[in-house]
Amino acid sequence: MHPISRAAAAIDIIDNYLEGSPIEIALKNWSRKNRFAGSNDRYLIRDIIFEILRKRRSLFVPFQVNGYRENGRLLVLSFLSEHYDKIELIDEIRKNKYFREVPNAKEVSILAVREKILKNSATPIKFDYPPFLMEEFSQSLGKNFELVMKKMQERAPLYLRVNTLKIQPNDVQKILADEGILCSALSISERALQVFQGRRKIKRSQSYASGLVEIQDASSQVMIDIPEIKGGSRILDYCAGAGGENISNCFENDEPRRIISF
Numbered sequence: 001m002h003p004i005s006r007a008a009a010a011i012d013i014i015d016n017y018l019e020g021s022p023i024e025i026a027l028k029n030w031s032r033k034n035r036f037a038g039s040n041d042r043y044l045i046r047d048i049i050f051e052i053l054r055k056r057r058s059l060f061v062p063f064q065v066n067g068y069r070e071n072g073r074l075l076v077l078s079f080l081s082e083h084y085d086k087i088e089l090i091d092e093i094r095k096n097k098y099f100r101e102v103p104n105a106k107e108v109s110i111l112a113v114r115e116k117i118l119k120n121s122a123t124p125i126k127f128d129y130p131p132f133l134m135e136e137f138s139q140s141l142g143k144n145f146e147l148v149m150k151k152m153q154e155r156a157p158l159y160l161r162v163n164t165l166k167i168q169p170n171d172v173q174k175i176l177a178d179e180g181i182l183c184s185a186l187s188i189s190e191r192a193l194q195v196f197q198g199r200r201k202i203k204r205s206q207s208y209a210s211g212l213v214e215i216q217d218a219s220s221q222v223m224i225d226i227p228e229i230k231g232g233s234r235i236l237d238y239c240a241g242a243g244g245e246n247i248s249n250c251f252e253n254d255e256p257r258r259i260i261s262f
Contacts, residue, residue, distance in 0.1 A: 057128045
């Protein structure tokens with residue numbers, strides 16, 4: 001599929017979401033109705049949609065202040081304007097038979113001043129977070145506020161935890177590289193790796209299937225190294241998901257311990 005065709009597909013899925021369908025259901029329904037789309041196209045369409053949803057407030061505000069109602073087409077147009085020159089964008093849309101309606105003169109003029117409108121918007125809109133969190137974020141993040149909030153608008157990095165009972169990080173990096181997955185070690189934890197190429201291949205890799213690595217956020221891995229947790233004989237986890245931190249804790253400690261997870 002052409003990139004603009006993928007964007008056109010995203011319009012229908014986002015409209016379905018805005019009408020009340022859970023996003024995963026909307027994605028699944030579109031895939032069932034459009035069997036021609038291969039796995040790579042479905043993956044890239046999914047990427048477009050979740051980038052748009054992460055930045056929904058800032059993408060829509062240029063149209064919102066001009067009296068438009070939110071819909072998938074406007075969100076996608078605003079998203080595309082971040083990745084294409086305006087003239088090139090209009091030309092690509094005009095040539096594409098799947099994209100709904102070429103932008104009219106008013107929409108083009110709005111896209112042309114999109115950055116100016118966004119610059120003058122309220123901070124929660126500019127950085128895509130709920131207004132009620134503004135004071136708390138400002139106080140807790142201090143001078144790092146803008147840097148952190150910009151990062152929150154991006155797709156989160158993918159981190160792996162190395163099972164050091166089976167293999168050492170340097171060795172598993174070589175194995176992952178042979179499987180087309182490139183990683184870098186993190187200084188914050190000796191078991192943590194960040195994937196910077198081949199993230200789609202992780203769950204299909206032999207390294208993942210054999211338990212050499214698991215997907216786990218870096219902050220969770222750092223927590224296991226806290227002395228009170230690393231040396232504790234009794235641990236109460238009130239926020240357990242799949243139990244990754246507790247499993248990791250068991251791997252890293254030979255001493256008997258009692259772990260209670262909720």
